[in-house]
Amino acid sequence: DSSYAGFKDWRLPSSVELETLVDYSIATPGPTIDQSAFPGTKYGYWAASPRAGNPSNAWYVNFHSGYVGLSVISNASEVRCVRGS
Numbered sequence: 001d002s003s004y005a006g007f008k009d010w011r012l013p014s015s016v017e018l019e020t021l022v023d024y025s026i027a028t029p030g031p032t033i034d035q036s037a038f039p040g041t042k043y044g045y046w047a048a049s050p051r052a053g054n055p056s057n058a059w060y061v062n063f064h065s066g067y068v069g070l071s072v073i074s075n076a077s078e079v080r081c082v083r084g085s
Helices: 015-019
Strands: 044-051 054-062 067-072
Touching: 015 044, 015 054, 015 067
Parallel strands: none
Antiparallel strands: 044 054, 054 067
């Protein structure tokens, strides 16, 4: 439970939600995201979606290349929290 900007309902997005931010019209090396809407975007961001059958892996989105894949959850990555259902 995180409190930021007066709200406490922040959560990690699903992999599908996070992938909607990828702009595939931007060639690699990106960032493959709208920089005016999301300035300072780093490379990899975790999604809340674990890999089915293997809880030590989770989905992430790499905004350097637009790649959506799996990574070991012990690897460090960024998070971009969202609000709403």
